[in-house]
Amino acid sequence: MADVVLTDLRKSFGGLEVIKGVDLHIESGEFCVFVGPSGCGKSTLLRMISGLEDVSSGRIEIGGKDVTRAEPKDRGIAMVFQSYALYPHLTVRENIGFGLSLARRPKAEIKEKVDAVARTLQLEDYLDRKPKALSGGQRQRVAIGRSIVRDPSVFLFDEPLSNLDAALRAQMRIELTDLHAKLGTTMIYVTHDQVEAMTMADKIVVLNGGRIEQVGAPMELYDRPATPFVAGFIGSPKMNLLEGEAARKMGAREVYGIRPEHLVLSEGDGRWAGTVRHVERLGADTIVHLESREVGPLLARVEGHREFRLGQEVTASPAEGRAVLF
Amino acid sequence: MKTRQIVIGLISMAVFFVIFVIPFILVLLTASKTPAEAASVDFTLPERWVFWENLVETVQTRDYQLLLAYWNSSVITVGAIVGLVIFGAMVGYVLQRRDTKLTRGLFFMVLAGLMIPPAVVPTIWLLQGINLFKTLHGMVLIQIAYGLGFTVLLYRSFIATIPRDLDEAAIIDGGTPLQIFFRVILPLLKPVTVTIIVVQAIGIFNDFTHPLYYLPGAENVTVQLTLYNFQSQFVSQINLLFMNILLITIPPLLVFIFFNRQIVAGMTSGAVKG
Ligand SMILES: Nc1ncnc2c1ncn2[C@@H]1O[C@H](COP(=O)(O)OP(=O)(O)OP(=O)(O)O)[C@@H](O)[C@H]1O
Ligand SMILES: [Mg+2]
Numbered sequence: 001m002a003d004v005v006l007t008d009l010r011k012s013f014g015g016l017e018v019i020k021g022v023d024l025h026i027e028s029g030e031f032c033v034f035v036g037p038s039g040c041g042k043s044t045l046l047r048m049i050s051g052l053e054d055v056s057s058g059r060i061e062i063g064g065k066d067v068t069r070a071e072p073k074d075r076g077i078a079m080v081f082q083s084y085a086l087y088p089h090l091t092v093r094e095n096i097g098f099g100l101s102l103a104r105r106p107k108a109e110i111k112e113k114v115d116a117v118a119r120t121l122q123l124e125d126y127l128d129r130k131p132k133a134l135s136g137g138q139r140q141r142v143a144i145g146r147s148i149v150r151d152p153s154v155f156l157f158d159e160p161l162s163n164l165d166a167a168l169r170a171q172m173r174i175e176l177t178d179l180h181a182k183l184g185t186t187m188i189y190v191t192h193d194q195v196e197a198m199t200m201a202d203k204i205v206v207l208n209g210g211r212i213e214q215v216g217a218p219m220e221l222y223d224r225p226a227t228p229f230v231a232g233f234i235g236s237p238k239m240n241l242l243e244g245e246a247a248r249k250m251g252a253r254e255v256y257g258i259r260p261e262h263l264v265l266s267e268g269d270g271r272w273a274g275t276v277r278h279v280e281r282l283g284a285d286t287i288v289h290l291e292s293r294e295v296g297p298l299l300a301r302v303e304g305h306r307e308f309r310l311g312q313e314v315t316a317s318p319a320e321g322r323a324v325l326f
Numbered sequence: 327m328k329t330r331q332i333v334i335g336l337i338s339m340a341v342f343f344v345i346f347v348i349p350f351i352l353v354l355l356t357a358s359k360t361p362a363e364a365a366s367v368d369f370t371l372p373e374r375w376v377f378w379e380n381l382v383e384t385v386q387t388r389d390y391q392l393l394l395a396y397w398n399s400s401v402i403t404v405g406a407i408v409g410l411v412i413f414g415a416m417v418g419y420v421l422q423r424r425d426t427k428l429t430r431g432l433f434f435m436v437l438a439g440l441m442i443p444p445a446v447v448p449t450i451w452l453l454q455g456i457n458l459f460k461t462l463h464g465m466v467l468i469q470i471a472y473g474l475g476f477t478v479l480l481y482r483s484f485i486a487t488i489p490r491d492l493d494e495a496a497i498i499d500g501g502t503p504l505q506i507f508f509r510v511i512l513p514l515l516k517p518v519t520v521t522i523i524v525v526q527a528i529g530i531f532n533d534f535t536h537p538l539y540y541l542p543g544a545e546n547v548t549v550q551l552t553l554y555n556f557q558s559q560f561v562s563q564i565n566l567l568f569m570n571i572l573l574i575t576i577p578p579l580l581v582f583i584f585f586n587r588q589i590v591a592g593m594t595s596g597a598v599k600g
Contacts, residue, residue: 052494073500085491089513099499102509150499 002063002076002153002186003028004049009058011044018044020210022058026188026203031180034190035197035233036207042190043158045207049188050079050156063153078147079156082163084139086131086146093118093127096145117145120182137168144179155187161196173199194234198222206230228255228326235259237287237299239324246295250318252325260287260301262322270315274298276308290316357381357569364565376565384556384569391544392552392573399548401462403531406469410477410526411519413470418481419511423493433482439475446539453540465541469530477522484518485511520588528578549574 004026011019018041026032034042047053049060051072060068067075086095094101096117097110118124121141131139140160147155160176161169177200180187191197197204198218206213206221206229214226218234225231231239239257247256264270265288274292283304290298298316308314356364357380359372385392421433449468450459458464488511496506512519534550541548552574556567 050498052497072498077498079495079498081491081495083489083491085489085495087492087495087510089516098496098509102496102499102501102505146495146499 001028001184003030003061004154004186004188005059005061006049007059007061009045009048009060010056011041011048011053012056017056018210019048019056022210022212024205024212024215026186028063028186029184031177031187031189031200031202032205033197033201033203034188034205034207035192035194036213037233038192040207041210042192042207046079046156046158046188046190049075049154050077051075052079076153077156078150078152078154079158080140080143080147080160082159084131084143084160084163086139086142088131091128091130092123092134092142092145095131095142096123096149098146099150113149114145117149120148120179121145136164137172140164140172144176148179148183153186155185157187157189159191160189161191162193169196176200195236198234204234206233208233225257225324228257231255231257231324231326237301240298242295250323250325252323255326257324257326258318258322260299262319263298263300263316264319265290265300265302265306265314265316267314270317272298272316274314274316276310276312276314279308279310288314290314292316353568353572353575356565357572359565361563361565364568365562367564377569380565380569381573384566384573387555387566391547391555392549392570394545395547395549395552395574396577398462398546399531399550402465402469402537402548403527405463405466406473406530407523407527409466409470410473411522414474414477414522415481415485415512415515415519416507417474418478419485419507421478422482422485423490436475436478439471440479444472450540460541460543460546462541462546465537465546468536468540469533472536473526473530477526480518480522481515484515488514517588520585524581524585524588527581531578532574 004024006022006024009019009022010017022045034045036042044053048055049062051067051070055068058068059066062075062077087098090098093114097114100110100113114127115124118127121144123138123141123145126134126138126142131142134142140163143160157176161172164172173196176189180200189196189200201218203215204218204221205215208229213233214221214230216224221230221234225234225239228241232241237260239259240263242250242252242256242258243254247254250256272290272292272294274290276288277291277297278289280287280289281304285301286304286306286308288300288302288308290300292298300316352369355369355372356367358375358377360374360376363372363374417432417436421429421436453459453464453468458467492510492514493506496510501509532550533548537546537548537551553567553570556563556570
């Protein structure tokens with residue numbers, strides 16, 4: 001159990017600054033998700049915490065200890081890689097016990113710990129297989145097992161689910177959340193998928209261009225995004241963001257944001273008139289794509305069974321008190 | 327289509343037979359002949375088969391020199407191969423994983439080692455200076471030096487196909503650089519290592535010129551140099567010469583037969599990322 005404190009952390013590759021001053025406090029036992037678009041520096045930031053990438057300036061503390069210059073193995077961390085990074089020539093048992101065997105622990109102790117981890121992750125039947133002979137989900141579990149056996153005070157995950165298919169990803173999200181509940185260890189999880197961030201996080205850190213845009217609980221970010229970037233990034237389908245004249249008319253200084261589920265569509269009078277361009281049926285919900293003459297494209301989320309025709313003229317109005325102004 | 331395949335197959339078998347099998351049969355036949363019969367080196371069956379007598383005589387020549395030669399060649403080959411594999415893989419690993427000005431310069435020197443022809447006389451002079459001339463371990467070092475360029479090149483390109491994530495996972499697992507090399511990287515290099523062992527072992531075992539230059543002296547004789555025993559200006563014992571050829575061909579042949587499968591795997595496995 002340990003908290004992680006980052007102070008004015010910076011990283012440059014050659015002349016290019018990739019992490020531009022990050023201050024962050026991750027509480028002990030928290031599930032913290034770094035989310036942001038591709039290339040924003042999530043992996044770099046995680047690798048700096050792990051010690052695989054050195055720090056250009058700033059400070060990293062884990063559990064109250066300054067580890068800015070410490071070796072990865074002395075930081076009390078474990079990491080799960082996007083590619084799983086299982087050792088192909090070793091069996092599952094040897095993969096999980098590799099760190100212990102490097103540290104020259106007694107054979108009996110290694111066996112005991114590996115067996116315990118395998119029980120937790122339901123890997124008992126695969127212990128003598130090579131990674132090649134495992135499915136994606138099983139490999140993922142082995143990679144997680146390898147990190148659990150180190151008994152770290154902080155887990156680091158770099159997009160661990162991105163190689164899995166949608167169904168398995170949903171299942172692994174739940175397994176990881178369960179694991180976090182069971183172990184109670186601090187976890188830092190990198191993803192570019194805001195659904196993963198919303199579903200798993202205690203705390204979401206939205207990164208953009210090497211800076212933190214906003215830190216907060218999932219619903220906090222959803223309801224009160226601090227910047228238009230966060231507003232557009234969190235939530236699916238995306239929030240409608242109006243700029244310029246249209247935004248000022250609605251009382252915003254620069255940007256007016258309204259979530260699709262807060263747009264009310266009707267045949268009669270309303271705030272914006274538009275034409276139905278496209279209808280996406282998701283079952284419970286239907287997403288309606290409108291083309292409004294005044295403000296351009298708008299998304300609305302309505303109840304699943306409402307009927308719309310392409311080309312139909314409708315009006316959209318924002319629900320009372322639901323808009324976000326910037 | 328079917329007949330065409332058969333025809334092509336037959337033609338290639340015939341070519342293979344002419345190039346590889348016929349010379350071997352010639353060696354075998356001549357090695358079984360009496361000296362008089364063998365003198366005319368031709369493709370006939372021996373009138374009297376003296377295979378065993380020839381074999382015994384060849385082995386016994388010059389106080390069992392052939393056995394000493396086997397020993398010397400094996401020591402040189404094993405020593406040089408061990409050195410080549412360990413140093414070649416280590417150097418290739420560092421050159422591939424660290425991309426700095428220094429490693430790029432070093433890699434260029436590795437390539438230069440492949441391109442620039444070795445200079446014999448200065449090498450001998452150097453060996454004499456450090457008291458390694460006419461010694462087996464000196465010869466081992468020479469063979470390592472000659473083979474290292476190619477070995478490093480092969481290892482470096484193969485290591486490029488091993489994801490760096492594996493190194494990093496091992497770092498997180500607490501591995502020291504040497505542990506990571508010997509327990510993660512080297513085992514994954516097995517296919518290339520087999521290729522290198524076979525190619526280099528056969529080359530070094532069969533080497534004629536380098537032992538001739540750098541390893542003079544009767545007690546230092548290597549297998550290829552034993553061929554001189556049966557060939558001189560005045561008498562040539564062709565039958566024994568061919569028996570000698572036969573005997574020193576056997577070890578490389580065994581290596582080839584034994585590793586055949588893995589060699590092909592090693593040569594192609596770097597090509598496609600598995
Ligand atoms: N070793 C490196 N040398 C130079 N530039 C690098 C290096 N590693 C990363 N970068 C740059 O740093 C920036 C951030 O990279 P990073 O891998 O952290 O992005 P990311 O947020 O993880 O993106 P993704 O979601 O695609 O994984 C990118 O612009 C990348 O090109
Ligand atoms: Mg990344």
